[in-house]
Amino acid sequence: MISSILVVDDSKSSRKINLAMVRELTGENVTCLEADSGEVALDILGSQRVDVVLLDLTMPGISGFDVLAQMRSKHLHGRVIVVSADIQRLAKERVASLGATGFIEKPIKIEALRAMLTQLGAIHE
Template sequence: MSTNVLICDDSNLARKQVLRSLPESLSTDVQLAKDGQEALEILRRQSIDILFLDLTMPIIDGLGVLQALKDEGIQLPVFVISADVQPEMQSRVLGLGAKAFLRKPIALDTLNEHLRNHGFL
């Protein structure tokens, strides 16, 4: 069975960067969202196995998404991929239940290491 992947970033380039970095096993069933609201609509509608989430976005940002998932009891592994590398932001994100924090631009070996640590590889 294929893994349902959701990539949420307001930048088209950033979405493609993540998409291109995914191992083959995760790249067959990928959906894209361009802000937090679009992502939440998808997440409420169907079951997603892994979410790659940007933080700084219009409408609903990454923290807003994490908070909504928590409030609504939607559980799934979230990998935050962000340019906002402040240590406090990293701990906020992990405090809201994200599995990992990856800094932009995304590094392939770091991504694979986190995927491996969480059983996706």
């Protein structure tokens, strides 16, 4: 069962929109967390259980690619859905090789997020 979702994006407006969609889809059943950088995301992932991460790729400092790599090397758990405007095949292949569960094109459409969260068991249709 999914009880927590972490939304990681350096853009405050993107974070707010993504959090609002997650809350709309999951209701009160899921705790929503947020991080404005890869560094903050890794701190959260290292200190508490997170079931699903919505992860932006392009961020200053520690990028989404770096977060995925560090999650793997530090054995941090959580299924990662990459959220990015970089929809190139190579980017998708790279995040998959780093352990990402899914990929959603930015800006997120609620239908795509619903499908992914349903697949992961966070919501039930």
